[in-house]
Amino acid sequence: MDKFEKQFEAYAELAVRLGVNVQPGQLVVIDAALDAAAFVRVIAEKAYDAGARMVHVEWSDAAVNRTNLLRSPVDALSEYPRWKAQGYLEMAQAGAAFIGIHTPQPGFLKDVAADRLAASQRAAQQALQPYQRLRMSAQVSWLGMLVPTQAWADQVFADLPEEQRLSALWDVVFQVTRADRPDPVEAWREHVEQLQARLTKLNDAQFTCLHYRAPGTDLTIELPEHHVWVGGGNRTATGVVTVPNIPTEECFTAPLRTGVNGTVRSTKPLYYGGKLIEDFSLTFREGRLVDFTAEVGRDVLESIITSDEGARYLGEVALVPHSSPISQTGLTFYHTLFDENASCHIALGAAYPINLQGGAEMSKEDLLQHGVNSSMVHVDFMIGSAELDIDAQTGSGEWIRLFRQGEWAD
Amino acid sequence: MDKFEKQFEAYAELAVRLGVNVQPGQLVVIDAALDAAAFVRVIAEKAYDAGARMVHVEWSDAAVNRTNLLRSPVDALSEYPRWKAQGYLEMAQAGAAFIGIHTPQPGFLKDVAADRLAASQRAAQQALQPYQRLRMSAQVSWLGMLVPTQAWADQVFADLPEEQRLSALWDVVFQVTRADRPDPVEAWREHVEQLQARLTKLNDAQFTCLHYRAPGTDLTIELPEHHVWVGGGNRTATGVVTVPNIPTEECFTAPLRTGVNGTVRSTKPLYYGGKLIEDFSLTFREGRLVDFTAEVGRDVLESIITSDEGARYLGEVALVPHSSPISQTGLTFYHTLFDENASCHIALGAAYPINLQGGAEMSKEDLLQHGVNSSMVHVDFMIGSAELDIDAQTGSGEWIRLFRQGEWAD
Numbered sequence: 001m002d003k004f005e006k007q008f009e010a011y012a013e014l015a016v017r018l019g020v021n022v023q024p025g026q027l028v029v030i031d032a033a034l035d036a037a038a039f040v041r042v043i044a045e046k047a048y049d050a051g052a053r054m055v056h057v058e059w060s061d062a063a064v065n066r067t068n069l070l071r072s073p074v075d076a077l078s079e080y081p082r083w084k085a086q087g088y089l090e091m092a093q094a095g096a097a098f099i100g101i102h103t104p105q106p107g108f109l110k111d112v113a114a115d116r117l118a119a120s121q122r123a124a125q126q127a128l129q130p131y132q133r134l135r136m137s138a139q140v141s142w143l144g145m146l147v148p149t150q151a152w153a154d155q156v157f158a159d160l161p162e163e164q165r166l167s168a169l170w171d172v173v174f175q176v177t178r179a180d181r182p183d184p185v186e187a188w189r190e191h192v193e194q195l196q197a198r199l200t201k202l203n204d205a206q207f208t209c210l211h212y213r214a215p216g217t218d219l220t221i222e223l224p225e226h227h228v229w230v231g232g233g234n235r236t237a238t239g240v241v242t243v244p245n246i247p248t249e250e251c252f253t254a255p256l257r258t259g260v261n262g263t264v265r266s267t268k269p270l271y272y273g274g275k276l277i278e279d280f281s282l283t284f285r286e287g288r289l290v291d292f293t294a295e296v297g298r299d300v301l302e303s304i305i306t307s308d309e310g311a312r313y314l315g316e317v318a319l320v321p322h323s324s325p326i327s328q329t330g331l332t333f334y335h336t337l338f339d340e341n342a343s344c345h346i347a348l349g350a351a352y353p354i355n356l357q358g359g360a361e362m363s364k365e366d367l368l369q370h371g372v373n374s375s376m377v378h379v380d381f382m383i384g385s386a387e388l389d390i391d392a393q394t395g396s397g398e399w400i401r402l403f404r405q406g407e408w409a410d
Numbered sequence: 411m412d413k414f415e416k417q418f419e420a421y422a423e424l425a426v427r428l429g430v431n432v433q434p435g436q437l438v439v440i441d442a443a444l445d446a447a448a449f450v451r452v453i454a455e456k457a458y459d460a461g462a463r464m465v466h467v468e469w470s471d472a473a474v475n476r477t478n479l480l481r482s483p484v485d486a487l488s489e490y491p492r493w494k495a496q497g498y499l500e501m502a503q504a505g506a507a508f509i510g511i512h513t514p515q516p517g518f519l520k521d522v523a524a525d526r527l528a529a530s531q532r533a534a535q536q537a538l539q540p541y542q543r544l545r546m547s548a549q550v551s552w553l554g555m556l557v558p559t560q561a562w563a564d565q566v567f568a569d570l571p572e573e574q575r576l577s578a579l580w581d582v583v584f585q586v587t588r589a590d591r592p593d594p595v596e597a598w599r600e601h602v603e604q605l606q607a608r609l610t611k612l613n614d615a616q617f618t619c620l621h622y623r624a625p626g627t628d629l630t631i632e633l634p635e636h637h638v639w640v641g642g643g644n645r646t647a648t649g650v651v652t653v654p655n656i657p658t659e660e661c662f663t664a665p666l667r668t669g670v671n672g673t674v675r676s677t678k679p680l681y682y683g684g685k686l687i688e689d690f691s692l693t694f695r696e697g698r699l700v701d702f703t704a705e706v707g708r709d710v711l712e713s714i715i716t717s718d719e720g721a722r723y724l725g726e727v728a729l730v731p732h733s734s735p736i737s738q739t740g741l742t743f744y745h746t747l748f749d750e751n752a753s754c755h756i757a758l759g760a761a762y763p764i765n766l767q768g769g770a771e772m773s774k775e776d777l778l779q780h781g782v783n784s785s786m787v788h789v790d791f792m793i794g795s796a797e798l799d800i801d802a803q804t805g806s807g808e809w810i811r812l813f814r815q816g817e818w819a820d
Contacts, residue, residue, distance in 0.1 A: 034444050034469065041473045048481040055478055056491070059444065059469035063451045068465055071458040081466070083497035090493055 011179040012042040014246055016050050018188050019143035020097035021242050024051030029091050032101040034061045036147045062105050069112045077120040080127035088131040097141040104152040104335045109274030117273050118303035125376040137353040137360040138234045141242045146337055156331055176326045177247050192232035199251055202229040209393040214385055221317050222259025224371040226357040229253045249341040252318035254355035256371040258287035260314050268332055268339050268382035275300045287313050310375025316347035322386050322406025336380050343384030349375035421589040422452040424656055426460050428598050429553035430507035431652050434461030439501050442511040444471045446557045472515050479522045487530040490537035498541040507551040514562040514745045519684030527683050528713035535786040547763040547770040548644045551652045556747055565744055586736045587657045602642035609661055612639040619803040624795055631727050632669025634781040636767040639663045659751040662728035664765035666781040668697035670724050678749050678792035685710045697723050720785025726757035732796050732816025746790050754794030759785035
């Protein structure tokens with residue numbers, strides 16, 4: 001086995017053993033595009049090695065999806081098959097593990113009108129809400145990870161000769177996901193422990209407010225009482241420890257829905273449903289988004305914000321030092337799963353119920369009453385940089401330094 | 411556009427315009443393996459050209475399926491997702507058109523135990539029965555067609571240098587499906603008209619019994635009262651003319667369930683669920699299969715026959731002259747969709763309700779009372795050759811020559 005094959009296998013092994021942590025007798029559901037076929041086949045074998053009962057793959061094809069988005073009437077795009085949403089819910093209720101393999105195709109949907117894309121996404125989000133709720137409250141094991149495509153490599157490594165780009169991207173992916181380490185699962189154990197130490201500090205502190213300052217940014221985010229900082233691994237309802245994102249470098253919690261004030265400027269481009277939003281700025285008053293600008297993709301940003309009322313409020317605040325391994329590559333990946341782990345970020349839309357003590361058992365209404373947002377959407381965007389300072393207010397009203405120049409201050 | 415691309419497009423056009431005959435506003439459902447991706451993408455475009463409302467693709471992957479069949483416990487193989495069966499039924503009830511693209515992978519499942527394969531197939535057949543009933547009674551538009559794979563080409567053209575095989579197979583596929591004609595749809599119109607003339611004769615004659623004689627074969631098949639010979643096109647419940655098989659050269663009807671006596675020998679190999687059955691012989695008494703032999707794949711044949719009681723009875727009798735275009739290629743295709751159109755054949759299992767006057771509106775019980783078989787399975791096998799003679803008995807008891815040396819006698 002050559003080096004690439006070895007790391008390719010290790011990456012698949014991470015999905016099964018670390019990511020969803022497949023248990024004996026478990027159904028494994030893989031969502032993947034045709035481009036990821038070779039990787040999916042390896043995951044299927046590894047899932048059985050771990051004792052899986054059955055592997056079910058929901059395939060999709062970027063080209064057929066694009067044809068549908070371009071040519072189907074908009075009212076047809078607004079329908080998501082009920083039986084399919086029911087399928088996801090039933091598999092989740094049966095305790096399945098869900099592995100989502102993303103294969104970025106930057107620019108592929110640039111000819112699709114934003115309203116058509118939004119109609120399609122909204123239909124899926126609405127139909128899949130009961131299933132998503134189980135995911136966000138850690139009732140099921142799930143994982144999102146990325147597989148390089150030529151188009152993605154062309155974007156990230158535009159400066160390299162064409163024939164070197166894909167292999168360069170694979171190398172970086174193996175590096176930042178630790179698939180290149182002699183014992184990747186063990187390397188992850190150490191990494192998760194370090195995150196855990198940071199989380200313990202944050203949870204003990206129970207800050208009441210964070211204050212962000214950077215060029216174009218002056219934003220305060222209050223945190224709800226009994227908020228919980230989460231990171232690295234999740235423990236699901238059945239007690240299985242999973243790592244829902246590979247890679248992951250963040251400590252995140254829920255903001256107080258009505259406690260966000262000021263303006264924040266994005267520091268990295270954001271791809272949403274295959275469309276680019278860049279150089280944008282959001283202004284909040286008492287939690288609600290009251291103004292926004294965007295140099296690129298203003299219509300896409302608008303379609304996110306108008307998804308529902310909850311899309312105008314924040315649902316996540318995440319801390320990532322600017323020196324994170326992903327940030328150290330010096331690359332922009334144009335994909336949230338990587339870029340969010342290179343940078344402090346916040347998210348519009350739904351909060352994770354696990355970010356409130358007892359939240360996983362609460363109804364949407366209970367969560368709202370505790371100041372925790374709900375929405376059909378959850379869209380992270382990057383606000384971190386080497387110029388970001390964050391102060392934190394303690395329960396006694398004192399302000400302390402949390403981040404300086406993009407790094408933990410302590 | 412080069413010659414291959416032109417014929418490739420014409421083949422996709424046949425699926426849409428002739429096969430399921432897509433109507434404005436219709437949902438088009440495509441079942442395909444990943445190997446057929448390029449062809450599926452062209453079909454999707456052509457479907458929208460014809461006014462489709464949405465194209466839904468159910469992808470599958472031969473490699474993952476094989477892994478499941480080899481490694482999943484047999485009780486998991488015996489479960490077909492209910493939500494998925496419900497999905498097919500709902501789409502059929504909503505008037506969708508179903509295009510099944512088959513990509514033969516001969517020998518690919520040779521390591522899978524016959525009982526495991528049978529468990530999986532039986533689960534699917536059972537779960538999909540309500541949907542299949544709508545198909546077999548022409549309530550929906552559907553189509554089966556083939557797309558060449560390297561493995562299939564290796565088998566059919568084993569004598570050619572490896573790099574020529576796939577393109578040779580494509581050429582033959584275009585030829586026997588008339589995709590190589592200047593106006594393929596018009597060529598099909600003529601062909602269907604000729605089949606129609608033959609069907610009219612057979613239906614007017616209302617033969618009571620057929621007597622087959624060939625080396626190893628001496629078989630009588632009674633036909634039920636009010637049987638209907640069908641071929642070429644179907645008219646669906648909504649009046650749309652479809653051609654469910656491309657290619658198709660057969661005139662077929664339902665046998666009288668309890669009216670089959672004697673022995674019949676196969677003349678071509680049969681692939682069932684990826685496994686080979688060859689040189690087999692079946693003996694019937696009063697319709698029921700009472701004995702069988704097979705040089706190759708006896709266990710696979712047995713698993714078909716033991717699917718349910720109906721699998722021991724015949725459900726189709728089909729007449730194809732030995733000089734059919736597919737037969738004239740001189741090739742064995744190791745796939746029923748092609749081989750059955752090169753040869754007279756009969757099928758174990760379910761009969762098509764459309765082969766009885768008023769049958770499409772009858773319940774399973776009504777059909778049985780009229781002597782028309784039902785089963786979860788429907789497995790065609792080939793019994794035609796240049797040595798096959800068939801006599802037919804008229805209503806007045808007279809015997810006439812129907813086939814001589816594999817050809818129509820008149």
